[in-house]
Amino acid sequence: GAVVSQHPSWVICKSGTSVKIECRSLDFQATTMFWYRQFPKQSLMLMATSNEGSKATYEQGVEKDKFLINHASLTLSTLTVTSAHPEDSSFYICSARSDSGRFSYEQYFGPGTRLTVT
Amino acid sequence: GQNIDQPTEMTATEGAIVQINCTYQTSGFNGLFWYQQHAGEAPTFLSYNVLDGLEEKGRFSSFLSRSKGYSYLHLKELQMKDSASYLCAVMDSNYQLIWGAGTKLIIKP
Numbered sequence: 001g002a003v004v005s006q007h008p009s010w011v012i013c014k015s016g017t018s019v020k021i022e023c024r025s026l027d028f029q030a031t032t033m034f035w036y037r038q039f040p041k042q043s044l045m046l047m048a049t050s051n052e053g054s055k056a057t058y059e060q061g062v063e064k065d066k067f068l069i070n071h072a073s074l075t076l077s078t079l080t081v082t083s084a085h086p087e088d089s090s091f092y093i094c095s096a097r098s099d100s101g102r103f104s105y106e107q108y109f110g111p112g113t114r115l116t117v118t
Numbered sequence: 119g120q121n122i123d124q125p126t127e128m129t130a131t132e133g134a135i136v137q138i139n140c141t142y143q144t145s146g147f148n149g150l151f152w153y154q155q156h157a158g159e160a161p162t163f164l165s166y167n168v169l170d171g172l173e174e175k176g177r178f179s180s181f182l183s184r185s186k187g188y189s190y191l192h193l194k195e196l197q198m199k200d201s202a203s204y205l206c207a208v209m210d211s212n213y214q215l216i217w218g219a220g221t222k223l224i225i226k227p
Contacts, residue, residue, distance in 0.1 A: 043205065043219040093160045107215060109160040
């Protein structure tokens, strides 16, 4: 199957600082990438969908100025949490999808990034 | 609106079988996925059904009835490592995944 990596796997930052999380598709070109957030004992919550070269589409209630998403290439998307606050502490997971070829339409998940804001 | 329903929690005994049900109402249907998620980890793919019927893969099998908006994940010969959350997700007409809240499966010795 396709492999998606995320970096870092965990990060601790101080309130008010910004954190960048990278998501890479290692062996396929990801037409679309998704960013999810998951709080303890809750299901995945889709934050935004990004297509390569275009602006991300944010879900209702997700602040686009706070969660900056850049999908600069077919193998890389980044999520930047700006001016992080303790309530942003969560498990952030990306997934990638190719809309054609062998891996079409299935979402492949990265291993997740645990963010703790102190 | 779009809705995925699955039980919040189930308990089963090691070596036994368990069936986790999922019902859905979505705008369009392009397949149903089951994912397994261990605590603190990302989901991992288990199965994909787009046509009615049963798909078997080792100890796991998944069933779909599109007319009933219903699927189940069947696990047999349960092992302690099967303790996890099982997520049902439907791909809608826009090829977006609509997620259920997940079923926490607890396996007891």
